[in-house]
Amino acid sequence: MTIKRNDPCVCGSGKKYKKCCMNKETSKVVSEQQFEQYVTKRKLLIEKMRMYMKEQLTAKQRYFLEKEFNDRTNGEVPSELRGSFTDLWMLFFNRSDEGRRLIESFLSDRKKHLTEEEIEMVVRWESLTPRILQAVNKTDNVVTFTDCLSNELYKVSLAEENQTSFAPWYGTFSLIEPFNNRHMFYGVRLFEGPMNIREATTYIREVAEAKEASVEEIMRDYYPEILSVFIRGQKSKEKTKTKVVCQHIAKWNVHDEEEVIRLLEGQPSIYLEDWSNENKMASFILDWYRYEDSELEGDVLTAEVKSTLQIKGTTLIVEAFDEEALTEVKNLFSNSSSASFDEETIEEWEIPLHAEMKNMLVQMDPDLPKCFSLFAQNNLQAQIKKPLSIEEGRTIEQLVREGELEVVETWMRQSEYDLFIAQKSKVGSTEYTADYNSIRKHLNLPLSPYVTGGDRRQSTHVMIASDSEQVDKVNGGPEKNTGRFYLPLIEQFKEVKTAGKSDSTIRKYTNSLKILEELFDSVSEEINNVEEVDESVWKNMLMGHLVEHYSTLTKTQCKDFISVTKAFTKWADDREGTTYSNFVTVLLKEVETTLLKPADIKK
Structure with missing residues (x-):
C-alpha cells in the first residue's frame, strides 16, 4: 500500500502523513546522515593529528613516552589497545617541557591548513576533560550515563556508537563530546563494571584532596594512573590475594554392588542422576529450592551438591570440595563389607580470595528460557544474609541497617552486572534480565531500570519441604x-x-x-x-x-x-x-x- 503525502497518517494521530510520520522519518534519515558525515570528517581530522604527532616526535622520544605510559599504567592496558591509548594520552594529556599539549600545538601550527569546521572540532576537543561515566538507564538504543563526580547526565546512542558491550551499570573512563542534542565518545575506551568505577572515582577524589587540586586537573594530569585503577578494579594488594580450595577424590572397591546400591538409595540426601546404566551417577545434595518468577510460566528447582558419586564397574568414586561431605560417605561404608576403601587423592585449586566453588543441580522444563536456570542459581535471598567479604564481616542486611548504602548499592550493581555478563556468555539471549528489584524492595533501595518487568517483577526462592514435613501437613x-x-x-x-x-x-x-x-x-x-x-x-x-x-x-x-x-x-x-x-x-x-x-x- 502506498501512502500519499496528504493521506491520514497510519499511526492514528489524525494528522496528515506529511505533517506526522513522514516528518519523523525524514528527521531520522537526516540525523543518521549528519552522524555518518561527522564520523567521516572526524576520522580524517584525527588522522591529520596523528600524522602531526609522528612528525613532531623522534623515534627516541616516542619510545620513552610509550615506556612512561606503560609504566604509569602498571602494564594494565591490554596489549592490543596499548598503542591507541598511548596516542590518546600523548595528544590530549601529556605536556612538553614548555607546558603545551600536542593538540594545542597542532591547532597553532596547522590552523591555516584546516577548514573552519575542523578548527571548531579541534577547539572543542582540546577543552574536553576525561569523565568517569556509569550507565544509569537505557531506553531503546539510548543509554543515559552519569558523571560519577559531577552528576551530569549524558545520553549516548548505542546504534551510533556501534556498541555491543552494553551491560547494566557498566561504565568507562573516556572523553565525551556533544553531538546533535546527544553525546558521543571520543577515542579509544574500555568498559568495566561498578566496582571498577567506584575504585577509580575514589582514587580521583583522594589524589585531588592530597594535591589540593580540582578533579578536572587530576583527571588530565593523572590520566595513566586513573586508567590503570579503572582497569584493575580492586587494589592490587586485594587482587593478588588467593586461597586454596581442595577437591577430595576417594575410591572404594565394590564387592557387593547390590548392597552398595541399597545403602546409597536409603540415604535421604542422595539424588540419583543416572542410575539405570552400567556406569551409575548420583549426588549428595543439600535442600531443594523452588525458584518462582513472575516472568516465568513454570518453576525451576535447584539444589547445592555436597559430593558427586560414580560407580564404574567395580569402583566407587566420590568427589567433594567439602571434606565433611566426603567423611559422611566414609562413615556410611565404614561398617559395611560391601565396599572397601582404596585410596584418596587431593587436587588443589587456587582461586581469588572471595570466590566460591559450588556445584549445583538444576531441574526445569527444557522449553523454558535457559537464562532462568542462571537466575535460579543466583539466590539473592541467601546472599544478603552472608558476610560481604572476609574483611567485611557484616552482611548486606546489616550494612543496610547501619546506613552503609553506598557499599550496598555498589554490591547490588556489580552483582547485576556480573550476572548479565554471564548470561550473555552462556546463554546469548538477554530478552529477559535477572530480577534484582524484588530484593531491592525488601532492602528499601531504589529499583534497577534494567530489570525485565520493572517494578512489577516478583521472584523468590522457596525451600521445598522434606518428605516428613509434607506428611505432617497432609496428616493435619x-x-x-x-x-x-x-x-x-x-x-x-x-x-x-x-x-x-x-x-x-x-x-x-x-x-x-x-x-x-x-x-x-x-x-x-x-x-x-x-x-x-x-x-x-x-x-x-x-x-x-x-x-x-x-x-x-x-x-x-x-x-x-x-x-x-x-x-x-x-x-x-x-x-x-x-x-x-x-x-x-x-x-x-x-x-x-x-x-x-x-x-x-x-x-
Missing part, C-alpha cells in the same frame, strides 16, 4: 510458627549464631536446629511453655525420639547436633531463666555414647 500436623512457642526461640538463637558466619557454620546450625525442632514437635502436645520443658521432657526427646529416629546420623552430624544443642540450652537459660543445661549436658553425653562408636568419641 502442626504448621510452622502455629502454637509452637519454641520456634521463635530456635529462630532467634539461629540468627544470633549465624549472622555474618561462613557457609559451613550456617549449614551446621541449620541442620542441627532442624533436628531439635523436630524433637520439640515430637513432645509438643505435652508442653505449652518453657517452664514445662523439664528433665523428663528432654530425656524423652533425646534418649527416646532422637536415638530411635536418628540412629544413622554420621559422626559429624552427631557432634554438630550435640555442640549446637549445648549452646542452645545455655543461651535459653540466660534468656529465659531456665536450667536446661544442668541436665541436658549429661543427657547429651549419653546420646554421644549411644550413637557413636568408642573410637569416634575419642576423636
Whole structure:
C-alpha cells in the first residue's frame, strides 16, 4: 500500500502523513546522515593529528613516552589497545617541557591548513576533560550515563556508537563530546563494571584532596594512573590475594554392588542422576529450592551438591570440595563389607580470595528460557544474609541497617552486572534480565531500570519441604510458627549464631536446629511453655525420639547436633531463666555414647 503525502497518517494521530510520520522519518534519515558525515570528517581530522604527532616526535622520544605510559599504567592496558591509548594520552594529556599539549600545538601550527569546521572540532576537543561515566538507564538504543563526580547526565546512542558491550551499570573512563542534542565518545575506551568505577572515582577524589587540586586537573594530569585503577578494579594488594580450595577424590572397591546400591538409595540426601546404566551417577545434595518468577510460566528447582558419586564397574568414586561431605560417605561404608576403601587423592585449586566453588543441580522444563536456570542459581535471598567479604564481616542486611548504602548499592550493581555478563556468555539471549528489584524492595533501595518487568517483577526462592514435613501437613500436623512457642526461640538463637558466619557454620546450625525442632514437635502436645520443658521432657526427646529416629546420623552430624544443642540450652537459660543445661549436658553425653562408636568419641 502506498501512502500519499496528504493521506491520514497510519499511526492514528489524525494528522496528515506529511505533517506526522513522514516528518519523523525524514528527521531520522537526516540525523543518521549528519552522524555518518561527522564520523567521516572526524576520522580524517584525527588522522591529520596523528600524522602531526609522528612528525613532531623522534623515534627516541616516542619510545620513552610509550615506556612512561606503560609504566604509569602498571602494564594494565591490554596489549592490543596499548598503542591507541598511548596516542590518546600523548595528544590530549601529556605536556612538553614548555607546558603545551600536542593538540594545542597542532591547532597553532596547522590552523591555516584546516577548514573552519575542523578548527571548531579541534577547539572543542582540546577543552574536553576525561569523565568517569556509569550507565544509569537505557531506553531503546539510548543509554543515559552519569558523571560519577559531577552528576551530569549524558545520553549516548548505542546504534551510533556501534556498541555491543552494553551491560547494566557498566561504565568507562573516556572523553565525551556533544553531538546533535546527544553525546558521543571520543577515542579509544574500555568498559568495566561498578566496582571498577567506584575504585577509580575514589582514587580521583583522594589524589585531588592530597594535591589540593580540582578533579578536572587530576583527571588530565593523572590520566595513566586513573586508567590503570579503572582497569584493575580492586587494589592490587586485594587482587593478588588467593586461597586454596581442595577437591577430595576417594575410591572404594565394590564387592557387593547390590548392597552398595541399597545403602546409597536409603540415604535421604542422595539424588540419583543416572542410575539405570552400567556406569551409575548420583549426588549428595543439600535442600531443594523452588525458584518462582513472575516472568516465568513454570518453576525451576535447584539444589547445592555436597559430593558427586560414580560407580564404574567395580569402583566407587566420590568427589567433594567439602571434606565433611566426603567423611559422611566414609562413615556410611565404614561398617559395611560391601565396599572397601582404596585410596584418596587431593587436587588443589587456587582461586581469588572471595570466590566460591559450588556445584549445583538444576531441574526445569527444557522449553523454558535457559537464562532462568542462571537466575535460579543466583539466590539473592541467601546472599544478603552472608558476610560481604572476609574483611567485611557484616552482611548486606546489616550494612543496610547501619546506613552503609553506598557499599550496598555498589554490591547490588556489580552483582547485576556480573550476572548479565554471564548470561550473555552462556546463554546469548538477554530478552529477559535477572530480577534484582524484588530484593531491592525488601532492602528499601531504589529499583534497577534494567530489570525485565520493572517494578512489577516478583521472584523468590522457596525451600521445598522434606518428605516428613509434607506428611505432617497432609496428616493435619502442626504448621510452622502455629502454637509452637519454641520456634521463635530456635529462630532467634539461629540468627544470633549465624549472622555474618561462613557457609559451613550456617549449614551446621541449620541442620542441627532442624533436628531439635523436630524433637520439640515430637513432645509438643505435652508442653505449652518453657517452664514445662523439664528433665523428663528432654530425656524423652533425646534418649527416646532422637536415638530411635536418628540412629544413622554420621559422626559429624552427631557432634554438630550435640555442640549446637549445648549452646542452645545455655543461651535459653540466660534468656529465659531456665536450667536446661544442668541436665541436658549429661543427657547429651549419653546420646554421644549411644550413637557413636568408642573410637569416634575419642576423636
